[in-house]
Each structure stands twice: as structure tokens, then as C-alpha cells.
Amino acid sequence: MNARRLIPTAALAAAVALGATALTACSGADAAGGGEDGKLDVVSSFYPLQFLAEQIGGDHVKATSLTKPGVEPHDLEITPKQTAQLGESDVVLYLKDLQPAVDKAVAQSGVKTVVDAATLTQLEAHGASGHDEHGHEGEEAHADHAEGDGHDHGEAGQDPHVWLDPVKYAEIAKGVGAALGKADPAHAADYEKNTGELVAKLNALDTEFKDGLKNTASRTFITTHSAFGYLAERYGLEQEGIAGVDPESEPSPARMKELQEIARKDNVTTVFFETLASDKTARTLAQDTGLKTDVLDPIEGITDKSQGADYFEVMRSNLKNLQKALGNK
The missing domain is CATH 3.40.50.1980 (Nitrogenase molybdenum iron protein domain)
Known part of the structure; x- marks a missing residue:
């Protein structure tokens, strides 16, 4: 009698354990890759950050950009649909102070993993001239211009165009790779590998520019x-x-x-x-x-x-x- 009772009890326990495991796995997938396809949904503010998401994320991410091809990023306006898209994403990559509309939308999005590329490297002030020490007059002119055009490019006229320096872009890539790994631990090793490969390509590009110029x-x-x-x-x-x-x-x-x-x-x-x-x-x-x-x-x-x-x-x-x-x- 006891033996007959033990069999269904054991089967029930196994079924409960299996169901709990499946639920945990499902929850983990939802947390790491909120999309229906199980991929990490990464929304970037504009192309240079989307490119990093694609290169580092590979097949594990769905990478999209708020700035469509052909649109000048500085002038981007966010649509209600894009605001909703932002709120449903797993990771947001943006560059604070480059696109004021994006800054506002990101602040209201409630997304858990938000990466500001400006915090991943050192921003500098550049005026009309490329070097800080030669650009004082240009910086003042830009500061006057910024007051009247509605564009805020950061503290003390900081230049946001860091991706055009392969060395600084590589620093940002490392930070993005780490953020993706934290948001999606199951694929962290792949993100680390892809980051390393991308950084190596950027280092090679840096060498090409050094030698070429x-x-x-x-x-x-x-x-x-x-x-x-x-x-x-x-x-x-x-x-x-x-x-x-x-x-x-x-x-x-x-x-x-x-x-x-x-x-x-x-x-x-x-x-x-x-x-x-x-x-x-x-x-x-x-x-x-x-x-x-x-x-x-x-x-x-x-x-x-x-x-x-x-x-x-x-x-x-x-x-x-x-x-x-x-x-x-």
C-alpha cells in the first residue's frame, strides 16, 4: 500500500521540480532577452552605437537605432512609437548631450540597463580648431551658438564625436561589451570574445591612420x-x-x-x-x-x-x- 503511494508521489515531485526548472529557465530568458525570439533587445541612439551592439552582440542581440539612416542625429525628434520601443528594450545605448530628445526619452524609459557612452571614455572640449590649445576662440563661438540653437553638447562645450578616434571608440566598445555581458550573463563569454576581436580591428585601424598620416x-x-x-x-x-x-x-x-x-x-x-x-x-x-x-x-x-x-x-x-x-x- 505504501509502495503504491510512493510511486505517484515521486512522480509528482519530479514533475514539480521539472516545472520549476522550466519556469526558472523561461524567466532567465525573459530577463536576458526580452524579445519573443529570446534575443537581447538593444536600442541605440544612433549608428556608431548600433554598430557596436551588432559587432559585439552578434546573433544574441536584436540591435536597432532611434536615428534612421539619412537623419542628422543632432536634430532627431523622438516619436511616441520610438518612446514605447525604448521602454520595452533590455538595453539602451546612447551618448548623453548629443541628442537632447534622446536624453529626455531615456530618462523617462525606466529601462534597467542604460549605457551612456560618454562615461566610458574621456570627453574633451574642441572648438573650430582640432586641438584644445588652439581652439579657445572657436569654443567661445560654439558656446554662444549653443545657447541659441537648442543643442547642448555637454559640459564646457565638450565634443561628443569620440567614435571618430579609433582608440576612444575601442574604449567605448569595451564598456558596451561589459554591459551586454552583465545584462545577459548566459552569453557573456561570447560578448567578451567579440569585444576583443572588435578592439583588435580598431587598434589596426589606429595603426593605419598613424602610418597613413x-x-x-x-x-x-x-x-x-x-x-x-x-x-x-x-x-x-x-x-x-x-x-x-x-x-x-x-x-x-x-x-x-x-x-x-x-x-x-x-x-x-x-x-x-x-x-x-x-x-x-x-x-x-x-x-x-x-x-x-x-x-x-x-x-x-x-x-x-x-x-x-x-x-x-x-x-x-x-x-x-x-x-x-x-x-x-
């Missing part, structure tokens, strides 16, 4: 968008921006005259413009000074007009264009 006839380049301060500082170049850190700002007549003088003095051959903003000012300056124009892409988004299909391809196009403009020896 080591010997040039000129060290100065003029660009419509002062996005290349970190790149200029890393490789010993001088960035002279027509506009400030915001690509839509208009230069003063005095600044245009100053750039004409710089072009003559520093043997500048080319005025660079970008794919996501108007090239009108660049072409005007080029015509006034007899210079050529070319593309220097801040890689804030990839479109069919981009000189490459991803971050690495566009960065190598930038290197090639800089070498040509600066007179690579």
Missing part, C-alpha cells in the same frame, strides 16, 4: 562640421571648422575671411563637407579660395551616399580623402 605636405584641413577634433588630435593634424560642433550652424563673415587666410598660409587644397548636411557653405568657401571639395564623413549614419557600407569602410575612405587633401608623401 605620418608624412604629409600639410597638417591642416578645413571641414564644414567640426566633428574631427579627436581624430585631429590623435594624429597630429589641425582641424579648422567652418561651423561649430553642430553642422547646421552658420559661420560669420569674419570666420570665412579667417579661413581664407588659413588656407593660403597652411597650403590647404580641399574643403571637406559631409553627406548628411548641406555642402553649400563648403562650396562657397572653395569657390572664393580656388580650393577643391571632398567628403569627410563623421559617420553619424550610413546611407547609399556613404563612401562605404559600415564604420570601418567609411573610416578608410576618410583616411584616403585626408591623404589626398593633405598631400601624402
Whole structure:
């Protein structure tokens, strides 16, 4: 009698234990990868961070961006649908003070894992000139501009364009990899492996830029968008921006005259413009000074007009264009 009772009791206990295990596994999957496909849902504010999520997350993540291809990130406005998408995500990657609308949406999202890329590397202040010590006047001009255009680019005019320096981008990649591993411990080893591979590629890109820009006839380049301060500082170049850190700002007549003088003095051959903003000012300056124009892409988004299909391809196009403009020896 007791033996007959023991059999169903044991079976019941086993079934309960199995059900508990399944429930735990299901809960773990939901916590790590909230999407129906079990993948970690990672929403990024714009392309450079989405690229990191894709490269590091691989098949374990669903990576999307709030900034659609062709949209200038500085001017992004968040739709109600995107706000909802943000709130349902597992991880949010953004760069504080680059996109005010995103900052506000992230603060209201309630997402547990929020990664601010600005905290993963050291931000610096760059003005119209690429180096801090040469950019005081440019920084003041940008600060005045920022007060009136609604764009806040961080404390003391900090330059947000850190991804254009492969070394700083690698630092951000390491932080993103660690965050994904913490949010999804089951795949932490894969995230660590993918991060290591990406950092190695970025280190190789850094070497390409160092070697490729080591010997040039000129060290100065003029660009419509002062996005290349970190790149200029890393490789010993001088960035002279027509506009400030915001690509839509208009230069003063005095600044245009100053750039004409710089072009003559520093043997500048080319005025660079970008794919996501108007090239009108660049072409005007080029015509006034007899210079050529070319593309220097801040890689804030990839479109069919981009000189490459991803971050690495566009960065190598930038290197090639800089070498040509600066007179690579």
C-alpha cells in the first residue's frame, strides 16, 4: 500500500521540480532577452552605437537605432512609437548631450540597463580648431551658438564625436561589451570574445591612420562640421571648422575671411563637407579660395551616399580623402 503511494508521489515531485526548472529557465530568458525570439533587445541612439551592439552582440542581440539612416542625429525628434520601443528594450545605448530628445526619452524609459557612452571614455572640449590649445576662440563661438540653437553638447562645450578616434571608440566598445555581458550573463563569454576581436580591428585601424598620416605636405584641413577634433588630435593634424560642433550652424563673415587666410598660409587644397548636411557653405568657401571639395564623413549614419557600407569602410575612405587633401608623401 505504501509502495503504491510512493510511486505517484515521486512522480509528482519530479514533475514539480521539472516545472520549476522550466519556469526558472523561461524567466532567465525573459530577463536576458526580452524579445519573443529570446534575443537581447538593444536600442541605440544612433549608428556608431548600433554598430557596436551588432559587432559585439552578434546573433544574441536584436540591435536597432532611434536615428534612421539619412537623419542628422543632432536634430532627431523622438516619436511616441520610438518612446514605447525604448521602454520595452533590455538595453539602451546612447551618448548623453548629443541628442537632447534622446536624453529626455531615456530618462523617462525606466529601462534597467542604460549605457551612456560618454562615461566610458574621456570627453574633451574642441572648438573650430582640432586641438584644445588652439581652439579657445572657436569654443567661445560654439558656446554662444549653443545657447541659441537648442543643442547642448555637454559640459564646457565638450565634443561628443569620440567614435571618430579609433582608440576612444575601442574604449567605448569595451564598456558596451561589459554591459551586454552583465545584462545577459548566459552569453557573456561570447560578448567578451567579440569585444576583443572588435578592439583588435580598431587598434589596426589606429595603426593605419598613424602610418597613413605620418608624412604629409600639410597638417591642416578645413571641414564644414567640426566633428574631427579627436581624430585631429590623435594624429597630429589641425582641424579648422567652418561651423561649430553642430553642422547646421552658420559661420560669420569674419570666420570665412579667417579661413581664407588659413588656407593660403597652411597650403590647404580641399574643403571637406559631409553627406548628411548641406555642402553649400563648403562650396562657397572653395569657390572664393580656388580650393577643391571632398567628403569627410563623421559617420553619424550610413546611407547609399556613404563612401562605404559600415564604420570601418567609411573610416578608410576618410583616411584616403585626408591623404589626398593633405598631400601624402
